[in-house]
Amino acid sequence: MISKKCYCGSSKSFESCCNRYISGAQKAPTALALMKSRYSAYATHQADYLLATTHSSERKYYSREEILHWATANKWQKLEITAATENTVEFKAYFIDENNTNQVHHEFSTFKKENDSWYYVDGKFK
Template sequence: MKACYCDSLKAYEKCCEPFLLGKKIPKSALELMRSRYSAYVLRKGQYLYDTCSTKLKNIDDIKSMNEQNINWLSLKVQSFKNNEVVFMAYYKEKNEILVLKEKSLFITEDKKIVYDSGEMLPAQIERNEICPCGSGKKYKKCCR
């Protein structure tokens, strides 16, 4: 079994894959947010395009999403209520591990939940946190 990218602890085939293949439609903002993270990991620009609101849709994004040079490491969902999800996403760029924290807002368009806007929040990797690289060591003793 392949664990899903989105931190759900479920198997990929039973989690985000059906969404990315268009076989199922996410029923909550949280499911959609998780599946969009998996789409970032897998460079599925078309899915990211399809799941954002009309005002955000930009056909040029598909290409740039597919060519992004970021190595996504992991996702941590911090809170979720109604149409709002706060998450941290860890990634590696060049040789540095970075984190971004975002409050995402979702709306319903044509009976489908879509991503509508995001607000960046300050975030940092704590010294005593388990390193996002997956080594199991503390961050301060690993990639810092």
């Protein structure tokens, strides 16, 4: 069996990289690991994980249906991390949209650790 490389761009297989967080087998140990797993969750249409890893103070602004639509409407091509600190990640997510147009989502994201788990708080578009 051939293991698919992880969507986040690592050289590891999806199973041994981001899927261990998405499946709940492990918690993402850093904000960067959470960010990468969230990208992989978009690529694999895991809306429940995306909601669960959004900080509780921000969840009311998102719906499972909207997340799933955004995830499935686009073809996710590549993730590029441009900068990261303990609780921030700047990234570019490359995708092809519903109109078959190449797009780049460039965001500066903030994360927060609570009760030994990392959560996405918000993002500013660049």
